Amino acid sequence: MLDSLPLADIRAFVMTADHGSFTRAAETLGVSRSQVSKQVTALEKLLGVTLMQRSTRSLRLTESGHLLHAQCRSALGDMAQIVTLVREERNAMRGRIRLNSVGGPIGERLLGPAVHAFMQAWPEVEIELDFSSHRVNLIRDDFDIALRMGALEDADFIARPLATLSYVVVASPDYLSRHGSPQTPGGLQAHRCLVGSVARWSFRARHDPKSETQVDISAQLQCRNGHVLVSGALAGNGIIRVPRLYCDDAIASGKLKEILQDWQPADVPLSLIYHRERHRPLRTMRLIDHLVTWFDERNA
Template identity: 45%
Template sequence: MIPKDISLSDIRTFVVLAEAGSFTKAAEQLGCGRPQISKQLAQLEDSLGLSLLIRTTRRQQLTEQGQLFYQQCQQALLDIEQAIEKLQDSRDKLHGHLHINSVGGPIGEDIIAPMINQFLGQHPEIKIELDFSSPRVDLIQEQYDFVFRMGELEDSSLIARKLCDLNISLYCSPSYAQQYGQPQTPDELSQHRCITGSVQQWSFKNPDNGKVEDFSIDGQLQCKNGRVMLASAIAGNGIIRVPELYCQKEIREGNLIPLLQDWRLVATPFYLIYLKQKNSAARIQAFKDFVIESFEQFNP
């Protein structure tokens, strides 16, 4: 039981402050002024008889006791939130909000967005906020429930469910091939114009020995948007490295041609990422199950 002189509201404010990293951001999230945040922090520290936060003109930092208190309270508040969500979830209808971040471009727009639309059609009481921002996101700080990402994951506090492997290939336009020729080996890419996204090191499997070889690529155009990369390649500006599903239509219509087909690029895993402790609410579980089932039927 929480002692009478310690307010649950003050504890929640402290947790938000620790996660936000500043009084200004915490005040914005809580919809109050910075003085209110300071007052609640002071009340909590007085009640505990401990200093939880060290604040200077440039930064703030949790004390050792503050870090321990934050970790325990953050989990406790999450448990309370999930308990409330479970009570609110009806047996027949799911409701509430889902915050989702995804890679954009053809994958986000042509694969993830239609899946989300189908899920919303099945669960009209659920509201979804879908964000296509590219940078790696912090699920805790930015309060996302799910993130769709390509590439490996190292953070042990997250669960990465592999949905599929995306086959990757090189392409250029017929006009580029006519003007500059086609590379016969990855070594020759240094002599060509290339268009790169977030990956500047391209990994190939040597057809002779099966070993993976890495090549650093200095792109004349760098852009993380897949559609922009495709448009630039079709315009004859260079060679692109993209998932095969990005440009099936362009290949059929003859606007792009595949390159170095003997040297296979290493496939990229595609993941659904979520927090370990964010898998209890019914809508969370329902969306996770829906995505996994959808990708089991999906052939990239």
């Protein structure tokens, strides 16, 4: 019964009872008098009761009509209030946004300051910033926005490019003095390597940018945490491939040394992804635009 209750017919009945007239109810609803009368009759037929006693000059609610009118009038008022609240919430710059990102220097040095600046501009917006290392599913894991590295294959979301991450292949001077330095990407297979989430490393020859080669790496250590990879390389445990910003200070100080000088590790895109839903809360739209602008200004 509840699944088949027509809301439009209930509203027509409530308006007719409020005004005591089919004509006035029709004027309020912007429809014809005959349509309102048909809607009330259809509602009576569905419920199996008489809601109104009609005459040529007036109408009067039955006991069932009084009961339904009192309850439905209140319910319709509650629904109108809820709809108003939902619309206001969608257009208000307050509420929570759940944002997922890779952690480490990308989350801490790139994303963190951008989020802080947004919160200063919109202090009533709450940000839940998650640095989970696994590749989250926006819907299943209930995130509004996520930052992802690498190629994107899922067509169920919208992707906006934020930056291109430059990669380096490095090792400590101590490791290189003990094991030597590979001269080609293929030479990495004879070395101890510390690997993150990607075990196939891509390179382009610097003298021929169109050439590309890929090497499957056997990991002496596999860990998704960039800090652990860098600290492992600093300890002399092997060769790593990481975004340059992960170890630029260590390279500048000589604690890590770039190898394979004739080969450029493939750059990796950093993208912002979010749901394809048509009606996005204003706070989410503003954060998306803020992040795109923030990264664009710093890439210029």
